Ligand code: HEM
């Protein structure tokens with residue numbers, strides 16, 4: 020039981036550390052790739068969304084890497 | 095509304111509101127500590143750590159009740175709308191209060207042993223099969239994680255980038271967190287035996303939340319059932335009532351045969367109709383009011399011009415509009431939605447009424 024708990028906490032710690040590292044990169048660069056409205060946003064906005072980015076990083080990573088559809092493509 | 099993002103969308107009323115809530119939280123915690131110290135003296139005195147723990151826990155729990163009750167309350171009485179506009183700020187504050195409660199609990203109940211406090215939190219009680227001894231703290235942990243996710247994704251950025259539907263589903267899990275917390279508090283009370291006041295207050299709280307939600311759902315259903323339609327030459331017109339029945343600068347809502355709701359507004363004696371569904375997160379526009387000439391959503395205050403469903407510049411959001419006419423002194427709305435942002439001719443509430 021105790022090893023199981025320790026392993027789960029270690030996994031959570033690893034996930035969070037990766038998330039924070041990813042989150043910092045994401046708010047600095049990725050965010051304006053997936054949402055142009057964020058390109059003019061200030062530091063306050065970036066810090067506000069950072070916890071969410073650290074928690075939901077796998078989702079955002081996929082969004083960031085997925086090629087954008089061309090804006091000129093018709094409906 | 096979305097023209098670039100700011101950290102927190104603070105307007106003057108929101109700042110004042112947040113200040114009031116902050117002061118109320120401090121006053122509550124202070125009063126809780128003081129009264130408890132006066133009630134439990136001498137041998138039955140409770141340590142400061144446990145008192146602050148209980149003050150913070152109950153404060154977060156009360157805030158959560160307020161959050162869950164504002165929605166139905168605003169349906170019954172529009173004076174609650176300003177509180178509804180600020181529900182997200184309330185949610186974030188609730189998370190921080192609950193976080194402080196959790197951190198102090200872990201430090202105080204698990205921080206003095208030789209094993210890591212978090213490991214202790216997970217392993218010290220594994221009586222999952224027992225009601226009497228159930229590890230109620232773990233229920234609090236799961237609820238806290240949910241509250242974190244909701245607070246962390248409360249910014250409009252998340253609503254837009256997770257998609258409104260996913261965001262809405264995610265934020266509905268506040269009800270799951272609420273159920274877990276009711277169990278956390280009930281089972282905790284069972285194990286700590288701290289008198290009847292807490293359990294009684296909890297039962298009252300659960301009943302209030304339940305009854306308000308049932309009443310709101312019932313009222314919504316009754317409204318939908320009572321809108322006769324007449325169909326001429328393939329066009330369906332829905333009866334809304336007489337012009338006088340639509341309050342000034344507010345709306346009546348009717349339900350189209352397909353199930354979508356339409357909000358019919360009266361402003362400066364002229365009547366126009368838009369969809370009841372806000373482009374932001376689907377808030378009920380018909381429960382909002384016209385402020386500064388614009389339909390203002392009760393949930394987060396997005397605005398649309400009544401005549402064309404377009405947000406005032408520089409914003410770009412649009413909602414669907416509907417044609418309106420007056421026939422035999424009664425307002426009728428066409429059941430077919432026009433594409434979002436289509437200009438319509440608002441009808442005068444007086445014009446036809448005079449000929450009847
Ligand atoms: C890490 C997560 C959590 C832990 C470890 C935790 C732990 C505890 C403990 C040990 C108690 C019993 C205190 C006592 O009477 O001695 C308690 C009570 C309570 N908790 Fe939590 N909790 C957590 C999360 C939450 C959350 C998220 C809420 C909701 C906002 C909450 C609300 C309450 C309430 C209302 C009580 C009853 C307070 C009273 O008896 O006056 N807890 N919790």
Ligand code: FES
Pocket residue numbers: 372373374375376377378391392393394395396
């Ligand atoms: S403003 Fe948020 S739902 Fe309408």
